[in-house]
Amino acid sequence: MTAALSRPNLEVAHRGWLTVAIMLATIMQVLDTTIANVALPHMTASLGASQEEITWVLTSYIVASAIATPLTGWLVDRLGARLLFLIAIAGFTGSSLLCGIATGLEEMVLFRVMQGLFGAVLSPLAQSTILDINPRERMGQAMAVYGAGIMLGPIVGPTLGGWLTEDFGWRYVFLVNLPIGIMALLGVAAFMPRTPTRTRRFDFFGFAMLGLAIGALQLMLDRGQAVGWLGSPETWIYIGLSISGLWVFIVHCLTADEPFIDLRMFADRNFSMGLLFIFVIGLTLFSGLALLPPLLQNLLGYPVITTGIAMAPRGIGTMLSMIVVGRLMGKVDPRLLVTFGMALTIGAFWMMTGYDTMMDVWPIVWSGVMQGFGLGFVFVPFSTLTFATLSAKYRSDGTSMFALVRNVGSGLGISIVTSVLARMIATNHEELASRLGADSQAVHQLVPGLLQGNLTVAAQVDGLVTQQAAMIAYVDNFLLMLIFTACALPIVFLLRVNTDKAAAPSLPPSEH
Structure with a gap:
């Protein structure tokens, strides 16, 4: 039996309230991809970091989120969508609190990694849930709700972050997640039904190779401008690790009995054309913003x-x-x-x-x-x-x-335009x-x-x-x-x- 939220038409008693709770969690996570950018100069002195070191506040979140995103499907099968949602929302909200009270750069980077790991599953899990709780005739309206949250987050993020930083201090860029996260957590706990799970072997080698490829690519995109792109040995190391990891991952998935991702x-x-298209949209939308x-x-x-x-x-x-x-x-x-x-x-x-x-x-x-x-x-x-x-x-x-490719596209786009x-x-x-x-x-x-x-x-x-x-x-x-x-x-x-x-x-x- 597959996990319930990998199946369509899951019956829920309060679809509207559940959708609100799911979208609150999604918007909270999407906002954090951009809201902290404008606060970086204010964090530098407070955390005792240099201009170059403070960029790891962004890099750590992006890389951790990218590596953890492909885990969503396996975690849904093993834990069930409801329990995974609750863990992810609670973990993201808690790590946001820790980011807001961090006193040093090392603490901040660690807590941002935690944010990225917990938040990675929220966007794809929200999309699959919304697809599953709505009948086919309401699919367009359901995707409209999801799309509004995904696209409004990057637009509102810098503005909200700037206002909070100027009027209240940079710590409120993270502390603003607390009321949103609590409401989302209570909503999912109250309105989302329990879902069955299934046994699925974890392909650690496949995940490690995919994580290596994605992590190295994100580090290259984030660090490239600072180190001089192809003129730096660091960039070539990232390129080599990314290509090698992806190649081994593909070969492994083609030959393994239970691969991490079923190709x-x-x-x-x-689906394949959709991934290609959303890569380009991610590349143009977020870079333009x-x-x-x-x-x-x-x-x-x-x-x-x-x-x-x-x-x-x-x-x-x-x-x-x-x-x-x-x-x-x-x-x-x-x-x-x-x-x-x-x-x-x-x-x-x-x-x-x-x-x-x-x-x-x-x-x-x-x-x-x-x-x-x-x-x-x-x-x-x-x-x-x-x-x-x-x-x-x-x-x-x-x-x-879908979420991973969109995020990689946005990262590549921002690197290109920069x-x-x-x-x-x-x-x-x-x-x-x-x-x-x-x-x-x-x-x-x-x-x-x-x-x-x-x-x-x-x-x-x-x-x-x-x-x-x-x-x-x-x-x-x-x-x-x-x-x-x-x-x-x-x-x-x-x-x-x-x-x-x-x-x-x-x-x-x-x-x-």
């Missing part, structure tokens, strides 16, 4: 609160689209909905390539609303299509792989400065003090050149994200719309 689930075309706060604060001079207000309409657009797409699912070909959403997202990136240093807030607001509205149309129907034909017995493992931004700022600065020589008519007319060696004028001109070089670099990154998004569009039409009902049988009453 047969990748034979489902919808990572670019906006530094652009608004460092380049345009917006304070943290104003930055949050300027980015808030993006979340409003997402919420509106979730409501609309939930009602359209089942009535309109989901591939058309995804295509419409992709077109809006591409249009938003195109608007963002027109940003300049003299603009007001409205281009940011309108492009944000358009992108948020488009992403709602992308995430909900595509998540539904990805699992529409996947056998129910693979659902727990499938949702964990690296491109740094390199393009330097390149653009050099090119713009080369046009300010003694033979430039504009220099003679507008800034003659530059030719006379006036240091004040030279500093002012250099500041303007740096500002323009940075804006061009941001625009280049937005164009790159546009290209990535456009390249992913053909994947949509490789999916099958007609679901295989045999893949999602209903449980007979005796097994609920």
Whole structure:
């Protein structure tokens, strides 16, 4: 017998309240991927860490979460979804409290590892649970609820983190999880039924190889910019470990009797194409979000609160689209909905390539609303299509792989845009400065003090050149994200719309 939440149509007495509890836990976990970023400078002095050392507060969480995510399916089978939820929520909430009272860097890194380990299962477990407690005709609305939590977390995180850090102190970035975690824990305990378990051998070797591959990849992505990417032996060590671990893992799974991950689930075309697509969406969505706060604060001079207000309409657009797409699912070909959403997202990136240093807030607001509205149309129907034909017995493992690939894509995307931004700022600065020589008519007319060696004028001109070089670099990154998004569009039409009902049988009453 498979675990209940790897089976569809689990009957619950209070589906709405259970969904609220599940989404509270999910939002809490997703928020923590971004909420601590803005608090890092404030942690440095308090924890006695250097600028380079404090980044391990982020790295430790990301790596621990990535390694633990694939464990979700096995843990569901062995513990049951209800018990696993309770353990994960309690552990994440408790480790958040420990992070909030940490007194040194070593303690903080340890507690962030604990946060990552407990939180890793929350997102995939929430997705599989929501799929299982809703009948097929409500699947679109159910995915709309899940998608809202997944996509609003990264949008709200930096703003909430900045407000808490400025007004209450960096410790409240972690302590804010306590009331949310307690409510989620009580909700799951009260409304989620007990679920049966099954014996499943733990393939330690397979898990170790997959963990090695994922952990090394995440370390490379997080540390690459700081150590100089391919110019550093550290990067090549990570690359070698990641490739070796993945190769051994695949060979082992193909030959083992009970592998850690059953590779047969990748034979489902919808699922495989869904993983490829969500990788690209993770790459563009989170990297685009990572670019906006530094652009608004460092380049345009917006304070943290104003930055949050300027980015808030993006979340409003997402919420509106979730409501609309939930009602359209089942009535309109989901591939058309995804295509419409992709077109809006591409249009938003195109608007963002027109940003300049003299603009007001409205281009940011309108492009944000358009992108948020488009992403709602992308995430909900595509998540539904990805699992529409996947056998129910693979659902727990499938949702964990879905979350893992999305997180790897976001990590890669952030690394790409960070690296491109740094390199393009330097390149653009050099090119713009080369046009300010003694033979430039504009220099003679507008800034003659530059030719006379006036240091004040030279500093002012250099500041303007740096500002323009940075804006061009941001625009280049937005164009790159546009290209990535456009390249992913053909994947949509490789999916099958007609679901295989045999893949999602209903449980007979005796097994609920």
